[in-house]
Ligand SMILES: Nc1ncnc2c1ncn2[C@@H]1O[C@H](COP(=O)(O)OP(=O)(O)O)[C@@H](O)[C@H]1O
């Protein structure tokens with residue numbers, strides 16, 4: 001009861017909705033940082049994943065690199081990047097870039113591994129048939145392989161997003177804004193209302209992202225495939241289980 | 247960017263101590279996390295209906311920022327080992343439960359049928375057939391869980407100087423605005439994670455000799471004449 | 473092994489629909505192979521699995537050695553029954569040797585005896601123990617894996633074996649070899665075997681008895697293979713065994729099972745007078761020239777027998793193919809067609825003439841109305 005009222009009280013306070021440390025601004029900072037990181041990660045990881053999935057070349061190298069990236073503790077990654085970027089750009093370097101770079105490092109491995117796994121799981125007979133019908137490699141990739149592996153590919157991006165939204169809070173330890181501010185400041189001020197408020201906001205954002213991706217998946221998946229992939233199974237086989245087995 | 251090498255050589259003893267603490271905090275979390283995950287996974291395998299709710303809850307916990315979980319627990323359990331360990335344990339569930347279930351699911355139905363047909367009891371089958379075959383995915387899960395726990399231990403530094411392992415140096419470095427100390431925590435914690443990762447690939451290979459396919463080459467279809 | 477009015481219905485089936493297995497009764501005499509054959513989905517696997525209780529029957533009794541399987545402790549029962557499946561079900565995490573020793577280990581045999589048995593069995597199925605014992609299943613070819621599957625099922629020397637399409641996953645050449653080897657093994661081991669296949673040719677080849685099943689799990693016909701080929705009990709069976717069923721019977725029957733025609737012979741140096749007299753009593757105008765040991769030398773046409781003097785073997789023309797009593801009628805017919813003759817010479821192990829087999833005699837023997845008991849006394853005996 002106590003927790004609930006404390007949290008509600010914090011949300012009810014109008015001063016928490018105003019100014020540079022208000023909820024709207026922090027939410028905006030968090031969303032834009034997460035979205036920018038995800039965009040960069042997708043632009044890097046997706047083509048690479050598709051390429052190695054399609055050609056079957058460089059698999060060991062890419063998956064090894066992805067596992068390496070996954071192993072790096074995020075807090076340590078931010079810490080290492082920080083002195084470099086703040087030396088390059090004293091204005092923003094301290095606040096934004098280290099977190100973005102660490103988030104890209106966090107998001108790229110699952111996106112890459114799922115893109116690769118998805119493409120390589122497409123039935124080889126089907127690929128042969130498409131080639132036999134005279135499809136060019138790029139047509140094959142965009143017309144057959146990507147549509148058939150979409151569920152797995154999207155699952156990778158989806159789980160990366162949730163992780164980024166939760167982990168981007170760490171930036172606040174180093175002075176960046178975003179929703180992590182409420183957590184770090186709440187701990188410092190021993191203000192549990194602020195802590196719980198931050199938790200609720202991050203959770204809500206993560207759930208919204210899940211919702212958006214679920215919708216996206218439904219819209220983009222061919223109706224012919226919808227029955228095949230039972231949601232529960234996709235979760236197990238697609239996310240990290242495949243990568244973890246490498 | 248200047249690194250204060252003198253400070254580093256002065257603090258090698260502290261480094262060893264904090265590394266030990268790091269491994270201790272991570273070890274407890276993975277051990278307890280594995281024990282609980284294993285029981286939950288077995289329950290999920292025996293009664294399939296309980297799997298989706300278990301997986302959903304574990305997945306939901308995973309979306310809570312670690313920083314928030316540590317902070318929220320302080321108001322309940324204070325600055326204590328419990329506050330440090332509970333989030334670490336909770337975060338292992340999503341990976342471990344999923345991989346243990348997937349491990350048992352990966353056992354081919356033919357193998358199970360053969361085991362039943364030869365007269366294995368249910369427990370014999372579980373222990374002697376299904377478990378060994380599930381091991382590759384279980385160890386893979388342990389590997390990911392261990393490595394990610396090593397990363398999360400750094401964040402327990404937010405609970406003060408009794409915790410954090412190597413993360414302690416990062417937090418102290420930030421508060422003192424001392425880059426050398428921040429890196430003194432960051433670089434070794436990355437190395438520690440990579441070493442653990444490497445160690446598990448070795449364990450994985452050693453635990454599953456039967457996956458070394460075709461170590462003895464037999465061309466397909468060749469038969470020994472009788 | 474005896475199945476009495478065994479029925480299996482799955483929940484989904486609405487009331488009144490035929491079950492997966494419907495009122496099936498059959499008995500397999502000790503030491504014989506009974507093959508269940510029928511189209512896919514007709515309930516063969518279900519029937520087999522009810523014997524070792526991987527599936528529990530809805531109603532009916534199954535007896536082994538007079539004891540009801542439903543009354544036995546299920547794991548004990550299964551350890552007494554060898555079980556071979558198409559996908560082999562070998563344990564990928566155990567070596568070949570350990571796979572073979574699974575049941576002995578479950579039964580708690582002493583280590584030394586397990587080791588001995590393991591090597592003995594590998595040798596029995598034609599896998600050199602030294603070369604195979606320490607490998608893993610993934611390192612074997614499909615045919616080798618099937619051999620291991622058979623060895624594993626034989627491990628505790630079970631009196632009864634269940635085999636579900638055991639040779640279904642290998643290519644035809646390997647399958648044929650495995651079938652032949654298994655038949656040879658069975659001559660020694662004399663297990664009581666229930667064998668499932670969807671391939672009628674395999675059923676005819678492997679079975680002492682064949683049970684043809686049809687969709688809905690009904691028994692369409694049960695009997696020795698030759699009887700099923702000669703007298704299909706229904707249109708369904710006739711269609712299932714195929715339009716070439718008469719030809720299939722040829723490979724089931726051997727020369728020795730047919731009455732032979734006596735050969736009218738002469739020996740070089742015999743008086744031609746005598747030869748002329750003999751040829752008049754012969755069924756066709758040829759004499760078979762044989763040497764002093766009654767080994768055939770060639771045919772002498774009646775019009776080439778000199779008016780007087782002695783038989784000259786160099787006047788003999790053409791030979792007929794030599795058959796022995798074990799030659800199948802299929803091979804015999806093929807050899808005669810090849811040589812473009814109507815007659816084959818049946819000889820004993822030393823090459824001495826026993827009699828003649830004509831194409832016509834094969835035709836007579838295959839007529840449906842001819843008594844199959846005369847044709848295949850061994851199979852008929854198995855049915856009783
Ligand atoms: N577990 C089950 N639930 C419902 N129906 C089943 C089940 N197993 C088999 N069947 C049905 O029973 C029939 C016989 O199956 P099976 O014995 O496997 O056939 P066969 O081995 O002859 O191909 C089939 O029609 C199949 O669909």
Ligand SMILES: [Mg+2]
Nearest residue numbers: 513516517518
């Ligand atoms: Mg079947």
